[in-house]
Amino acid sequence: MFDPYSIRQEFPILQQPAYEHELTYLDNAATTQKPSRVLERILGYYQTANANVHRGAHFLSDRATSQFEQARQTVERFIHAPENGQVIWTKGTTEAINTVAYGIEHLIDPDDEILISSLEHHANLVPWQQLSFRTGARLRIIPFTSDGKWQAEYANYFSDRTKIVACTQVSNAIGVQLPIKEVIQHAKNVGAMTLIDGAQAIAHYPVSVSELDCDFYVFSGHKMYGPTGIGVLYGKTDALESLLPCQTGGEMVLHVTYQATEFNILPYRLEAGTPNIEGALGLAAACDFLQQHDQEAVLKWEQSLAEKAYSILENTTDIEIFSPKKHSTLISLSVKNTHIMDLNGYLDSKGIAVRGGSHCAHPLMAQLGVSGTLRASFACYNTMEEAEHFANTLLEAIELLQED
Amino acid sequence: MFDPYSIRQEFPILQQPAYEHELTYLDNAATTQKPSRVLERILGYYQTANANVHRGAHFLSDRATSQFEQARQTVERFIHAPENGQVIWTKGTTEAINTVAYGIEHLIDPDDEILISSLEHHANLVPWQQLSFRTGARLRIIPFTSDGKWQAEYANYFSDRTKIVACTQVSNAIGVQLPIKEVIQHAKNVGAMTLIDGAQAIAHYPVSVSELDCDFYVFSGHKMYGPTGIGVLYGKTDALESLLPCQTGGEMVLHVTYQATEFNILPYRLEAGTPNIEGALGLAAACDFLQQHDQEAVLKWEQSLAEKAYSILENTTDIEIFSPKKHSTLISLSVKNTHIMDLNGYLDSKGIAVRGGSHCAHPLMAQLGVSGTLRASFACYNTMEEAEHFANTLLEAIELLQED
Amino acid sequence: MESPSLSSIQAQLQACHSKEDTFRTLVTLSKTLPRLSNDEKADEHKIKGCESAVWLIIEHNHTDFPQFKADSDAKLMRGVLAAILSLVNGKSTTEIQAMDLSSLMSSLNLGSYLTSSRTNGVLAILDKISCR
Amino acid sequence: MESPSLSSIQAQLQACHSKEDTFRTLVTLSKTLPRLSNDEKADEHKIKGCESAVWLIIEHNHTDFPQFKADSDAKLMRGVLAAILSLVNGKSTTEIQAMDLSSLMSSLNLGSYLTSSRTNGVLAILDKISCR
Ligand SMILES: Cc1ncc(COP(=O)(O)O)c(C=O)c1O
Numbered sequence A, B: 001m002f003d004p005y006s007i008r009q010e011f012p013i014l015q016q017p018a019y020e021h022e023l024t025y026l027d028n029a030a031t032t033q034k035p036s037r038v039l040e041r042i043l044g045y046y047q048t049a050n051a052n053v054h055r056g057a058h059f060l061s062d063r064a065t066s067q068f069e070q071a072r073q074t075v076e077r078f079i080h081a082p083e084n085g086q087v088i089w090t091k092g093t094t095e096a097i098n099t100v101a102y103g104i105e106h107l108i109d110p111d112d113e114i115l116i117s118s119l120e121h122h123a124n125l126v127p128w129q130q131l132s133f134r135t136g137a138r139l140r141i142i143p144f145t146s147d148g149k150w151q152a153e154y155a156n157y158f159s160d161r162t163k164i165v166a167c168t169q170v171s172n173a174i175g176v177q178l179p180i181k182e183v184i185q186h187a188k189n190v191g192a193m194t195l196i197d198g199a200q201a202i203a204h205y206p207v208s209v210s211e212l213d214c215d216f217y218v219f220s221g222h223k224m225y226g227p228t229g230i231g232v233l234y235g236k237t238d239a240l241e242s243l244l245p246c247q248t249g250g251e252m253v254l255h256v257t258y259q260a261t262e263f264n265i266l267p268y269r270l271e272a273g274t275p276n277i278e279g280a281l282g283l284a285a286a287c288d289f290l291q292q293h294d295q296e297a298v299l300k301w302e303q304s305l306a307e308k309a310y311s312i313l314e315n316t317t318d319i320e321i322f323s324p325k326k327h328s329t330l331i332s333l334s335v336k337n338t339h340i341m342d343l344n345g346y347l348d349s350k351g352i353a354v355r356g357g358s359h360c361a362h363p364l365m366a367q368l369g370v371s372g373t374l375r376a377s378f379a380c381y382n383t384m385e386e387a388e389h390f391a392n393t394l395l396e397a398i399e400l401l402q403e404d
Numbered sequence C, D: 001m002e003s004p005s006l007s008s009i010q011a012q013l014q015a016c017h018s019k020e021d022t023f024r025t026l027v028t029l030s031k032t033l034p035r036l037s038n039d040e041k042a043d044e045h046k047i048k049g050c051e052s053a054v055w056l057i058i059e060h061n062h063t064d065f066p067q068f069k070a071d072s073d074a075k076l077m078r079g080v081l082a083a084i085l086s087l088v089n090g091k092s093t094t095e096i097q098a099m100d101l102s103s104l105m106s107s108l109n110l111g112s113y114l115t116s117s118r119t120n121g122v123l124a125i126l127d128k129i130s131c132r
């Protein structure tokens, strides 16, 4: 069996108490903790290499530039990008999606259609909605059931009007995996572009963008053991080239006069301004961390934690569980007549960090008929004791809060 | 006199060699080095507080949220923002300017005019140029001399058609200060908005946005001893409120349905997605660092370094200096018949880091009649020996390169 | 149940020495807050930006002493509301405007139930209460 | 001055044990690179993305052995160009296409004159040279 205890050694934050309890961190879908090597990478950069990248010609700027571009290659290999220069650094998933939604505006006609699933995070919904407002194109929602099944004949949704299909790989709110391979295939059949939101997948599943063959794939560093403030927009070269840069300025230009600006080549064309260098290096270190462990075994472990919590809770009256019992790395539920935030508060008072609320997915909450859910999400450093402790403490909370 | 040697202790990177020489880092206008306390702040955050901010309700998220919002207040106080919530976190100066240039698009008519100075960095030029392309508004350039004087009667430029005036406080390419107080006053006289690019000012000059009374003030963390990937868009509340958010997604919404999205209040409305939390904390630590020293004395010191280099070089045939002798924290020059990049290369081979090139200011280079300049830019940790070493080594380089 | 006085609430919260104590005290306090009717829970009285639903009504009744009523669908928030209202009920508009509500709140020993301001929307509530 | 052979250039660069040595060697090498005429320095021959101006001309002359000519306004870059051209001049198109130019370049011991690729645009030069 997989051993989370040795991995925990790499995460100093998990060794501290929360109030007078041991900290039980189960809010990993919001953000993961960072292993020492990511912190050392950032520190090492500032202690031995820091300089502005690309334009300089001196000892430090050479170092910084080559480390920065090596980090890009590390990430490209990590997601199996077919070519170099297909990874664009962004602030995170949100910026990556916005970059595409803005960048393709010039390609959108009023009678085009934009497709998203009904399980999207606001980050993969609002940018498309606003794009549809600006262009007149129609935003259409493919209704998936909460167990990730097509609710309707897909043929009703995909047509030659479909310009782009944006779909999450894993739902952050209820942990279910969507059939993205099929989604991408249907999109290709009608000649539509595809964007996959990998924010919740990248820390758990091996990802090969060349196998998926999507046009864009996006994710955030902070949800895969990397730093905040850095994320990735992967794109096929021609897809990236079709994007109008949404930000302009230094780095992304070749030549500027007052009358005209000639933009730079990819990937720089989509990276205006000084990049988040420490973030890129930290994210590359996080890729190394993930690859150093048996990703298959880690995934199985995380799923077994969610399943354990599920089996403790599934037969309790009043508890409704929205996440799948198997193949999910999180558990998401609500309790009748008991407010999520009260449960959340009780768990917190015992040192257990979970997330209660709508998980930035209001329309999905409406589909589920709840105002929010309580979500415990697992990472490689979580133990079986923690999964059990969460479930048992939740039962305690329900009892206490339903007292009168 | 001010003592840079004690400050150097806080910068481990300066203690390492470059090739077989001591490192002489004079590329501070590109990016500064980071004091230990900034690195410790980032490390400390990840070791004791890391969580996603705002929406969570647990031990770590409370900590992270309050540290993150305290960092905002630290920066607000640092620039003397009149109210709380007027500092918006961005990736850097470039993103801050783009946020405004995109955000005011809906307010721009084809017969409006956008004013910038002739000394701008591409970051404060290309976004306005692209805005003028999109809206039909006219981009007008106020021609300043390279010593920061109005070249023409300002009345020719400011009119009731002027919608916004964007102007740098200090030129990154030639170190001169622009008369921004006058610029702001002229703009106010005609009812135009104002944006000041403080990227080159913020590390050297005490800044009070309430005294300046500009609508927007922008800068980057990495040029003021803070991390990369973080910067600031300060705005007056009503000015910020007039901006259409250029990025949408989580954090910046209150309520989302497929039909409509209600945006959040400021400052969150302009901060889509998980923010760069470590960056914000590191930037706040950099403000503390700056405030802990006598800013007036630091400035005088930096100016005296530039002046020393200036006086060693000013009487050399073939050298043309573009930066002011006094009141500049950098020296920027070119050498007749000798290529900047060759000089740059020689200095580098001696461990001296300077920057040669066009400094992301092509139109200014055209105005100066050169293809680039060599720039040595000073920070609080630079010593008089370093300034002299730079100037003397440059003389050596000229001799060597002009040999035949 | 009668609304407990400010001093009694203060005493109860001050006596809490752990997050668990505070949790239980707030749940107990929540029982002292009268429920609003369904009519009163109208959208116009709803405070935006809270993870739990919060309604706040300020009745002026032609006197200088506004009457505050509040409710929430979450117990913890009802407890917090009971504490907040005890600070201002019975006070005149002038008195309330002179109060530094947020530092008074901090003195209640509510700890992180206040710091995560966007989660529970306490700031928005104080804003509305401060009558400015 | 006659163009030095690849092996002589390799020997000179390999003998450099410091950044300063390499600097001086490149400056010396720069003197071996024939200048282009002003006509040849046309915009169409200019390589984009270099901080120094670089012109590169490939003449095919109806043979299978392309002739490479290059120039720059900077000496360091002229030295680098001399080194690059020594790799390919005299070779056939087929031979050049089979070469792994960037690893050959790395073997020249040019160190960071190659790594800061966007500064000196070496990558763009190699791209154009590789005849693909
Ligand atoms: C005056 C000026 N404005 C804007 C910028 C752009 O800053 P950043 O690259 O951090 O976005 C710079 C940095 O070089 C600058 O010097």
Ligand SMILES: Cc1ncc(COP(=O)(O)O)c(C=O)c1O
Pocket (backbone or CB within 6 Å): A029, A030, A091, A092, A093, A094, A095, A121, A123, A124, A168, A170, A171, A172, A197, A199, A200, A220, A360, B250, B273, B274, B275
């Ligand atoms: C599925 C999904 N998409 C997008 C996002 C947004 O990521 P970020 O806030 O890092 O930009 C998240 C994060 O919560 C997510 O879970």
